Amino acid sequence: MEKNKILRDTILKVDLNKISKNIKLIRDMVGPKVAIMAVVKANGYGHGAVDIAPAIMNAGADYLSVATLSEALEIRNCYADYPILIMGHTPNGYLEYAVVNNISLTIFSYDQALLISKLAQKFNVCAKVHIKIDTGFHRLGKEPNENYFNEISAIMQLPNIEFEGIFSHLALVNDAENEKQFSSFVLFVNKLKKAGFTFRYEHIADSIACVDFPEYRLNMIRPGALIYGMRGFHKGFLPVDQAISFETQISQIHTIMPGEGVSYDYLWKAQVTSRVATLPFGYADGYPRNLRDKGYVIINGLKAPIIGVICMDQCIADVTNIPNAVPGMKAVIYGDGKDGSMDINEVAILSGTNKNDILSRISLRVPRVYQK
Numbered sequence: 450m451e452k453n454k455i456l457r458d459t460i461l462k463v464d465l466n467k468i469s470k471n472i473k474l475i476r477d478m479v480g481p482k483v484a485i486m487a488v489v490k491a492n493g494y495g496h497g498a499v500d501i502a503p504a505i506m507n508a509g510a511d512y513l514s515v516a517t518l519s520e521a522l523e524i525r526n527c528y529a530d531y532p533i534l535i536m537g538h539t540p541n542g543y544l545e546y547a548v549v550n551n552i553s554l555t556i557f558s559y560d561q562a563l564l565i566s567k568l569a570q571k572f573n574v575c576a577k578v579h580i581k582i583d584t585g586f587h588r589l590g591k592e593p594n595e596n597y598f599n600e601i602s603a604i605m606q607l608p609n610i611e612f613e614g615i616f617s618h619l620a621l622v623n624d625a626e627n628e629k630q631f632s633s634f635v636l637f638v639n640k641l642k643k644a645g646f647t648f649r650y651e652h653i654a655d656s657i658a659c660v661d662f663p664e665y666r667l668n669m670i671r672p673g674a675l676i677y678g679m680r681g682f683h684k685g686f687l688p689v690d691q692a693i694s695f696e697t698q699i700s701q702i703h704t705i706m707p708g709e710g711v712s713y714d715y716l717w718k719a720q721v722t723s724r725v726a727t728l729p730f731g732y733a734d735g736y737p738r739n740l741r742d743k744g745y746v747i748i749n750g751l752k753a754p755i756i757g758v759i760c761m762d763q764c765i766a767d768v769t770n771i772p773n774a775v776p777g778m779k780a781v782i783y784g785d786g787k788d789g790s791m792d793i794n795e796v797a798i799l800s801g802t803n804k805n806d807i808l809s810r811i812s813l814r815v816p817r818v819y820q821k
């Protein structure tokens with residue numbers, strides 16, 4: 450069997466030009482002096498991290514970041530030279546893999562820094578780390594107080610470590626809280642600098658912050674959603690475009706009589722003689738199960754509502770008003786909205802979640818098809 454054969458009607462089309470364009474827009478917005486750390490965790494928000502990484506780097510990003518060691522190694526195994534940061538916590542037992550593979554680590558304790566330093570000496574390399582400051586999110590990092598200052602001072606005496614970055618993350622509660630988090634971070638970094646502890650990169654801004662608060666960009670930003678064309682910003686604006694479309698083809702069409710139901714529990718029942726189309730995607734492909742009676746697909750330019758319980762692998766759409774619908778005909782599950790399809794923003798609203806959730810849950814079972 451040929452490798453990378455598609456073998457399914459349900460596919461995720463990824464337009465690499467759109468991703469490149471989005472990176473270029475970000476570059477133009479921040480100028481040449483701010484480094485762009487492109488966030489490609491969760492398989493590049495579902496787009497396929499390994500396949501989109503070259504488009505991202507060639508369009509002008511400086512750095513990639515992920516959440517976990519396994520994600521970092523997947524990229525490292527394909528690209529020897531791309532700088533990669535693991536933004537999550539890497540357990541002690543796995544540090545060695547990061548150190549020998551030139552993957553930068555997020556740290557927040559002397560104990561872990563010491564282990565990293567020893568491993569780096571053992572393998573005769575220089576490990577790279579970014580130190581995490583907790584300015585309020587209370588996820589990773591420690592508060593910017595005297596204790597942490599002293600701990601960082603001790604960490605930075607350790608041999609075979611390059612202190613490449615220092616960073617924090619905004620909770621994006623409101624303007625006042627953003628400002629409080631940002632200034633406590635900057636104050637602490639400046640205090641460290643005065644004592645002679647410097648970092649190549651200082652960063653706090655994600656997609657929303659890097660557009661809405663130019664002063665928060667410092668000398669590195671960490672956009673994720675923005676790369677994929679998600680416009681979550683409120684104050685600023687950047688015309689980034691969604692890069693994916695999620696498509697399938699009708700498997701079968703049934704004509705059913707008034708009173709007959711479809712799918713588990715017959716939760717949808719025909720009021721009139723109806724034509725219903727079986728579609729080969731379900732919640733195991735990442736389609737939100739709660740879109741029953743809310744979601745719709747576009748067939749031949751027309752809306753076909755998803756009816757009845759969404760199954761693991763299939764669902765059913767009402768095509769009574771699309772008389773020319775036949776098996777094999779294309780159905781757009783998520784599109785750019787221009788053809789009347791649900792874009793990612795609309796899917797997120799209808800299913801009561803956020804856009805990143807909708808993108809990152811599109812499962813590995815869905816073949817990615819890349820367009821240049």
Ligand SMILES: *Cc1c(COP(=O)(O)O)cnc(C)c1O
Nearest residue numbers: 488536618655656671672673674
């Ligand atoms: C996921 C993540 C980002 C990117 O967030 P977006 O909202 O997608 O831009 C940035 N920084 C950290 C620490 C993250 O975990």
